[in-house]
Amino acid sequence: LSNFEFIPNEEQYQNSNIHKFMKKHDISSLDELCILSKNNLEWFWESVDKDIGIVWDKPYTKTLDISNGIPWSKWFIDGKTNIYKSSVEKFTKITPEKIAYNFISEDGLETKLSYCQLDSKVSQMANGLKSLGVKKGDVIAIYLPMIEEAIISILAAAKIGAVQTIIFSGYSSESLQIRLQDCHAKILLTSDGFHRKGKGISQKTTVETATINTDIEKIIVVPYKGIDHYEKSEKIEFYDELTSNQSDSFSTEIMNSEDPLFILYTSGTTGKPKGVIHTHGGFSVFAGHQASYLVDINQKDNLFWPADIGWITGLVWNVYGLLIMGSSAVIYDGAIDYPNSDRVWEILSKYDITIFGISPTAVRLFKKNNAEPLNRFSLDKLRNIPTTGEPLDEDSWWWLFEKVGNRKIPIMNLSGGTEIGGAMLSVFPGMKLKPSTVGIPVPGMNLDIVDDDGNSIHEKNGYLVIKSPWPSMTRGLLNDNERYLETYWSRFKNIWFHGDYVFADEDNLWYMRGRADDVINVSGHRMSTAEIEHTVISHKKISDAASVSIPDELTGEAIVVFFVSENKNDKGLEPIIMEHISQKIGKIAKPKLIFQISDLPKTRTGKIMRRLLKSKLMGMELGDLSSLENPDILLEIDELKI
Numbered sequence: 001l002s003n004f005e006f007i008p009n010e011e012q013y014q015n016s017n018i019h020k021f022m023k024k025h026d027i028s029s030l031d032e033l034c035i036l037s038k039n040n041l042e043w044f045w046e047s048v049d050k051d052i053g054i055v056w057d058k059p060y061t062k063t064l065d066i067s068n069g070i071p072w073s074k075w076f077i078d079g080k081t082n083i084y085k086s087s088v089e090k091f092t093k094i095t096p097e098k099i100a101y102n103f104i105s106e107d108g109l110e111t112k113l114s115y116c117q118l119d120s121k122v123s124q125m126a127n128g129l130k131s132l133g134v135k136k137g138d139v140i141a142i143y144l145p146m147i148e149e150a151i152i153s154i155l156a157a158a159k160i161g162a163v164q165t166i167i168f169s170g171y172s173s174e175s176l177q178i179r180l181q182d183c184h185a186k187i188l189l190t191s192d193g194f195h196r197k198g199k200g201i202s203q204k205t206t207v208e209t210a211t212i213n214t215d216i217e218k219i220i221v222v223p224y225k226g227i228d229h230y231e232k233s234e235k236i237e238f239y240d241e242l243t244s245n246q247s248d249s250f251s252t253e254i255m256n257s258e259d260p261l262f263i264l265y266t267s268g269t270t271g272k273p274k275g276v277i278h279t280h281g282g283f284s285v286f287a288g289h290q291a292s293y294l295v296d297i298n299q300k301d302n303l304f305w306p307a308d309i310g311w312i313t314g315l316v317w318n319v320y321g322l323l324i325m326g327s328s329a330v331i332y333d334g335a336i337d338y339p340n341s342d343r344v345w346e347i348l349s350k351y352d353i354t355i356f357g358i359s360p361t362a363v364r365l366f367k368k369n370n371a372e373p374l375n376r377f378s379l380d381k382l383r384n385i386p387t388t389g390e391p392l393d394e395d396s397w398w399w400l401f402e403k404v405g406n407r408k409i410p411i412m413n414l415s416g417g418t419e420i421g422g423a424m425l426s427v428f429p430g431m432k433l434k435p436s437t438v439g440i441p442v443p444g445m446n447l448d449i450v451d452d453d454g455n456s457i458h459e460k461n462g463y464l465v466i467k468s469p470w471p472s473m474t475r476g477l478l479n480d481n482e483r484y485l486e487t488y489w490s491r492f493k494n495i496w497f498h499g500d501y502v503f504a505d506e507d508n509l510w511y512m513r514g515r516a517d518d519v520i521n522v523s524g525h526r527m528s529t530a531e532i533e534h535t536v537i538s539h540k541k542i543s544d545a546a547s548v549s550i551p552d553e554l555t556g557e558a559i560v561v562f563f564v565s566e567n568k569n570d571k572g573l574e575p576i577i578m579e580h581i582s583q584k585i586g587k588i589a590k591p592k593l594i595f596q597i598s599d600l601p602k603t604r605t606g607k608i609m610r611r612l613l614k615s616k617l618m619g620m621e622l623g624d625l626s627s628l629e630n631p632d633i634l635l636e637i638d639e640l641k642i
Contacts, residue, residue, distance in 0.1 A: 002507050006401065006410055006433040012383075013430030018293040021051055030428060030440065031508075037443040041468055044444045045075070045285060052288030052324060055085040057254045060281070066469065070494045071485060072476070073469035076257040076281040083261055083284045084122075084159045084252050087323035092119040095299065099328050102351060103148050106195045106334025111148060115326075118152070120248035125156035127246035132218055132237070134187060136161035136253055139263065141185035141216075142309075143167045143176060143207065145194040146333040149222040149239055150309055153189050154319055158261060158280075161253035165263040165275075168310030169194070169203070172586045175273075176210035182275055183263050183478060184215045189239070193227025197338045204228035257281025263478055264312060266418035273531075274487070275478030276418045283421055284324065286472035290422040291321030294414060294442065295355060295386050296429050303329040304347055305357025305386070306336055311524070312418045313388055317357060321422075336362055337369070345373040352381040356404070359389040361523035363396040364554045366403075374406055386412040388423065389524025390556045391512040394435040401435075413438045415512055417498065419488070421472025424464075424498075425510050437509040445470050449502055454492045461503050461513050466496035520549040521557050525588045529610065532591075535584045536563050536577055541570055546600050548614040550592070558592035562613055564599055571596070593617075597636050602629050613637065 013019055018030075025047065027033045037044035042063040060079030068074075091098070096116035103111045113121070134140065140157045142164060144150040150166075157164035165183050167176055169191075180188065190207045193200055207219060221230050222239040230236050261280045265273040291297045295317060303322060307313040322329050330351050336344050344366075348356055366373075373379060385405055392413050401411050410431070415438045416423035424447060427439035441447035446468035451457050454465075473496075477484040491497035501513040520527050529547045536545035544564040552558035561581070565573055574594045582590045601609045615622050616637040628634075 002432075003434060004432040005435055006407075008410065008430050008432070012410070016296050016429035017298070018296070018428055019430060021047075021293065024051070030431070030443075033443050034441060038446045038468065041444065041446075041470075045471055048289050048444065049076075049285050052285065052292060053086070053090070054081065054284050054288065054324075055090060056081050057085070060257060064469065070469055071489045073473060074258050075279075075469075075471045076285070079257040079281055080254050081257060081280055081284060082158065082161070082252050082255045083280050083287075083320060083324075084155060086284050086288070087320060088115060088119050088122060088155060089252060091115045091323070091326040095326060098299075098326070100323065101148070101151065101328070102330045104330065104332045104334075104347065105147070106198070106332075106338060113148065118155075121148075121152050121243070122155045122159055123248050123250035124243040124246040125152050126159045126250040128242040129156060129160055129162065129187070130250075131242070131246070132187065134160065134162055136255075137163060137260075138187070139163045139165055139183045139185040140187045140189070141165050141167055141180055141183070142189045143169055143171075143203065144189055144191055144222060145169045145224070146308060146331050147191065147194075147222065147224060148331075149189070149191075151319060151331070154262075154309065154315075155323075159250060159252050161255055161259070163260045163263060165265070166310045166315065167265070168308055170586050170588065171206075172582075172584055173206040173209035174584050175586060176206060177212070177214065178273065179265050179275075180210060180214040180216060182265075182273075186215055186217050187220060188216050188218070189220045189222060191222045191224040191228075192230065193225045194333065195225055197335045200225065200227040202227050204230070255280045258475070260475070262315070264310075264315070264418050274419070274480070274483070276474040277476060277478055278421055278472055279475060282471035282473070283320065286421045286470070287316050287321040288324040289442075289444065290316050291325045291327075294423055294426040294428065295321075295357075295412060296384055297322065297325045297327045297355060299326045301325075301327045301354045302351055302381075303327060303355045303357070304332070304344075304351065304353040305329070305355070306332055306344070306362070307357060307359070307389075311389075312416070312420075312422060313357070316422045317386075337365060341366065341369045341371055342373075342376070345371075345377040345379070348373075348379055348382065349377040353379075354381050355384045355386065356382055357386045357388075358400070359524045360387060360392045360396050361389065361555050363387070363392070363400050364556070367396060367399045368554060371403065373404055379404065379406075382409060384412055384429075385409055386414060388414045388416070390521045391415075392436050392438075393556075397435040415500070419474040420498075421470075421474070424466065425502075432507075434505075434507075434509055436511060438512055440508060440510060449504055450492070454495070459504065459506060461501055463491075463516060464498045464500040464502045465492065466498065520547065520559055522552075522559060522588055523555045527559075527585070527589055531585065532559060532561065532581065532589060535581055535589075536561060538584065539577060539580050541566055541573060542577065544600055546608045546610055546613055547591070548610050548617070550614065550617060552592065559589065560593045560595070560613075560617060561591040562595050562597055562600060565596060568598065595637075597633065599630060599633050601631075601633050601637075
């Protein structure tokens with residue numbers, strides 16, 4: 001017997017955007033919609049485009065073109081558009097006085113922008129960028145905290161036809177530099193510092209170091225918390241001076257559907273991050289689809305989703321998807337538990353939030369602190385709770401369902417990726433739910449679960465694959481099409497191999513079972529073992545290193561590092577290597593545990609057997625040791641205490 005813990009009421013289903021879409025097309029169930037959309041992709045995505053109301057300057061003549069092969073699919077051929085026209089520009093005409101954003105800083109400063117005000121500020125920034133000589137196709141790097149100017153800069157880049165790349169403001173100089181070099185960015189936006197947990201965070205040294213040996217011509221400094229001091233120079237511009245005297249009107253650049261909109265970097269299983277490319281046409285339609293049908297955003301909604309704009313989640317739901325739906329959001333720049341653990345609930349209550357997005361890591365933090373938000377705050381307006389970033393465990397699902405949703409609100413767990421352009425699995429309005437499910441494949445995406453040989457399997461763990469193209473599929477990987485084909489298309493012919501391990505039950509509800517590759521997910525931040533290991537080995541005293549993940553109650557997964565020193569007599573290097581990793585990658589990569597051993601367990605071909613390191617730590621069965629060259633090394637790992 002199926003054990004559904006959440007059963008929706010009629011209103012939750014009937015009033016949803018997905019139900020209205022189905023009614024319009026005389027479709028009776030989600031199952032029927034999924035089958036129809038898989039069998040007729042072009043009909044489905046044309047219908048979504050019309051339903052969302054994407055603005056085309058010139059209509060497309062063909063929906064999908066696979067003439068160069070499925071990995072190189074193109075969408076909305078010959079169509080001309082700009083995502084800005086379908087979002088801010090559109091709703092500045094329809095609802096000019098409606099609040100688009102409320103911004104809150106960690107120290108409590110609050111500002112707001114209507115659609116009309118947002119449009120004016122975006123145009124001023126667009127004119128400012130043009131005055132610096134920025135042209136269509138130039139890359140603008142945005143290395144800013146979650147502030148008004150970050151959103152404005154993203155939109156201004158889109159408006160003038162420049163390509164934006166948003167880089168998480170907590171990254172180290174090395175991580176920033178790698179990305180600036182790879183995308184050949186001309187302009188970099190940064191702030192004069194921000195606050196985290198009450199402490200001043202400087203960005204200046206990071207920026208100065210990161211911009212060496214790059215194509216950066218101008219650094220635009222946004223005044224924020226005044227921690228860093230800059231002098232105006234040939235290279236340094238101040239945001240306020242650049243924009244304040246500019247005209248507040250600017251004619252939006254008309255783009256081809258396949259013109260790039262943004263580059264976003266994601267970790268890979270090799271050390272170098274992958275530059276994912278999304279386009280104006282495909283991403284406009286997909287972001288609208290994600291906001292409307294998955295999370296069920298309407299014009300009357302207030303969204304609060306503390307997801308950084310440096311991640312695809314932030315870009316889809318806090319920026320483009322939100323604005324394509326003409327909705328409103330609260331953007332909070334700060335730690336979610338500062339100055340106290342009630343910060344989030346205060347925001348939800350004060351701003352009458354209707355859709356609250358949260359990461360599993362944040363849920364675990366609140367659970368650990370025994371938060372009881374419903375006892376102290378009115379969350380009556382809340383109707384949907386989306387969550388993503390990493391697998392959601394059952395305990396955290398229950399906590400969210402009971403302590404925030406009062407057992408009445410669906411937990412809209414979803415899963416996707418940067419290269420997907422959003423989510424490919426999601427809970428939908430009107431679905432019966434079991435704990436921790438990620439729902440079903442989203443309509444318009446042809447997902448399957450297969451075994452090692454590519455055969456479809458049912459009610460067994462298997463590999464997630466995608467058997468048809470979709471509009472926001474990354475257009476290759478920046479400067480590395482060979483890696484793109486190798487990563488996603490080499491396992492099975494003309495089938496996208498995503499690397500997730502999944503399971504679907506007897507009711508066709510899907511569940512995440514982790515990664516098939518060696519990517520460690522700390523609080524939703526994906527880092528490859530290779531990137532961590534390369535960083536450790538870059539220290540002059542280290543000869544070899546391995547990293548593994550272990551479960552962590554708070555962050556989902558935690559990093560454990562093993563290293564071998566160049567000089568066997570060098571002892572006590574653990575704190576030095578710990579600091580080295582933080583400096584090189586960022587604090588998010590700081591290992592929970594770090595161990596010095598005399599060698600690493602390796603196969604005869606020199607391959608590190610990470611699974612043995614993890615198994616020893618976790619007290620698990622070691623399995624097949626036949627290929628292990630140095631089994632004695634495992635005795636050393638026995639001695640480690642965790």
